[in-house]
Each structure stands twice: as C-alpha cells, then as structure tokens.
Amino acid sequence: MNYDAQSTATRSQQSVLQTNKLLRNTYSLLAMTLVFSGFTAGLSMMFNLPHPGLLITLVGYFGLLFLTAKLRNSVWGLASVFALTGFMGLTLGPIVNAYLGMPNGSEIVMQAMVGTGVIFFALSAYAIKSEKDFSFMGSFLMVGILVAFLAGLSAYFFSMPGLALAVSAMFVLLMAGLILYQTSEIIHGGETNYIMATVTLYVSIYNLFLSLMHLIGAFSGND
Structure with a gap:
C-alpha cells in the first residue's frame, strides 16, 4: 500500500515537472518567435x-x-516555426x-498592442x-x-465593412x-x-492584435 502511494506520488511529481518543462519551452519559443516576427514586420515596414x-x-x-505540423517532432520543426512566424x-x-x-494611427497600434498583451497574460495566468x-x-x-x-x-470579396467589423469582434472572443x-x-x-503549442498561441496573439487594431480604428473613426 505504501509502495502504491509512493508510486502515485512519484508519477504525480513527474507529471508536474513535465508540465512545467512544456510551459517553459512553449513560452520561451513563443517569445523568440514574437521577437522574430516583430523583426520581419519591422523590415517590411522599413522597406x-x-x-x-x-x-x-x-x-x-x-x-x-x-509543414510545421509535419516536422513538429524533429529539429526542422523549429526552423519551420520561424519560417511561419x-x-x-x-x-x-x-x-x-x-x-x-x-x-x-500610432495610438491605434499602441492600444491594440497593449490590449493584446494584457488579454494574453491575464488569460494565461488565469x-x-x-x-x-x-x-x-x-x-x-x-x-x-x-x-x-x-x-x-x-x-x-463582397466589400462588407459591417460584416468585417463583426468578424473582428468574433475573432477577439475566439482568440481569447x-x-x-x-x-x-x-x-x-x-x-x-511545445512547437504546436507555440504555433497555436502565436496565431491567437497575431489574430487578436489584428482584430483589436481593426476595432479600435473603426471606433475611433479612422478605419
């Protein structure tokens, strides 16, 4: 009986360690892909x-x-993640x-960026x-x-700004x-x-930022 209890405790501890490792790897890779994505966005803007x-x-x-899903269990999956982001x-x-x-415009972009960060960290922490x-x-x-x-x-395709605005609102809720x-x-x-977890969270952040920017721009009368 004691052996069973010890075995259960060991498995539980290993599970916690694996979860913590997965979270650490996911958020580390997510941070790197966000920085890299910001860098390529900056290049696109500069040129x-x-x-x-x-x-x-x-x-x-x-x-x-x-491609990333196909390579997710190999080192090439990391290269594919950076290619995607x-x-x-x-x-x-x-x-x-x-x-x-x-x-x-700078205020719209900054508000969308801050809003995205607040939503992501608040929901992740929760x-x-x-x-x-x-x-x-x-x-x-x-x-x-x-x-x-x-x-x-x-x-x-049908140039429907009202529907586009509704879609952005939907995406904010869905990405949250x-x-x-x-x-x-x-x-x-x-x-x-952790590669696929990173991709999912990155896509969530990307779409959340775009949708917030669209909504803030529309309600400020500039979109």
Missing part, C-alpha cells in the same frame, strides 16, 4: 513592402502551418504601416493558476473559427477562448508538443 495579397498570405500560412510578420508590416498613416480544464471549448472554437474565417472571406483552451491543454496533458 515599405506591399502586402502580398490574400491568396499568397493564405497559401503561405497554411502551407507553412502544414517570420512570414506572418512580413504580412503584418504593411497593415501596421497603413494604420500608422492614419490620424492617431488558466495556469486556476488549473481549470477548458478542453470542452475545443469543438466550439473549431466551428467558431471556421465560421468567422468564412465570414471574413465574404466580407473581403483559444488562449484559455491551449494553455489548459498544456497543463492537463492534452498538448505535449
């Missing part, structure tokens, strides 16, 4: 590169995302430049400290993101939920690969 367009953005994003940084630069060219299981949100988030994505495409979900998955063992 005033044009936006590659929706088709190239989607092909590049989904192609690199598929660097590419997304390049697509972000022209968008930020467009906002900076608006009246009060998920870690509360240790609540948010796995039940998985199916809802998957369907919600698909619906929002298709609605966003409709808003783009995705941060809770992914952090919970790391804590409870639903996600054991």
Whole structure:
C-alpha cells in the first residue's frame, strides 16, 4: 500500500515537472518567435513592402502551418516555426504601416498592442493558476473559427465593412477562448508538443492584435 502511494506520488511529481518543462519551452519559443516576427514586420515596414495579397498570405500560412505540423517532432520543426512566424510578420508590416498613416494611427497600434498583451497574460495566468480544464471549448472554437474565417472571406470579396467589423469582434472572443483552451491543454496533458503549442498561441496573439487594431480604428473613426 505504501509502495502504491509512493508510486502515485512519484508519477504525480513527474507529471508536474513535465508540465512545467512544456510551459517553459512553449513560452520561451513563443517569445523568440514574437521577437522574430516583430523583426520581419519591422523590415517590411522599413522597406515599405506591399502586402502580398490574400491568396499568397493564405497559401503561405497554411502551407507553412502544414509543414510545421509535419516536422513538429524533429529539429526542422523549429526552423519551420520561424519560417511561419517570420512570414506572418512580413504580412503584418504593411497593415501596421497603413494604420500608422492614419490620424492617431500610432495610438491605434499602441492600444491594440497593449490590449493584446494584457488579454494574453491575464488569460494565461488565469488558466495556469486556476488549473481549470477548458478542453470542452475545443469543438466550439473549431466551428467558431471556421465560421468567422468564412465570414471574413465574404466580407473581403463582397466589400462588407459591417460584416468585417463583426468578424473582428468574433475573432477577439475566439482568440481569447483559444488562449484559455491551449494553455489548459498544456497543463492537463492534452498538448505535449511545445512547437504546436507555440504555433497555436502565436496565431491567437497575431489574430487578436489584428482584430483589436481593426476595432479600435473603426471606433475611433479612422478605419
């Protein structure tokens, strides 16, 4: 009986250590990819590169995302992560430049950046400290993101600014939920690969920032 208790305690301790290691690796890689993405966005802004367009953005994003998932258990997965986040940084630069060219554009970008940081850290801290299981949100988030994505495409192709604004509001809520979900998955063992965990959190932050920037710009009368 004592042996069983000791064995259970050992397994529990190992599980905690593995979770802490996964969290540490995920947040370390996330920080590096955000810095690298910021660097490529800065280059794009400095050279005033044009936006590659929706088709190239989607092909590049989904192609690199598929490659990263394929290579997630090898060292090449790290290279793929940086390729993905660097590419997304390049697509972000022209968008930020467009906002900076608006009246009060720097304030819009800064408010979106601060808002993104506050939301991410608050939700991550809540998920870690509360240790609540948010796995039940998985199916809802998957369907919600698909619906929002298709609605966003409709808003783009049919030039519907009202729908585009609604999609941004949806993405703020969905990305907040995705941060809770992914952090919970790391804590409870639903996600054991730090590369894929990093990608999910990066995409959440990227979309959250874009959506907040759109909403703040719209409500300030500059979008």
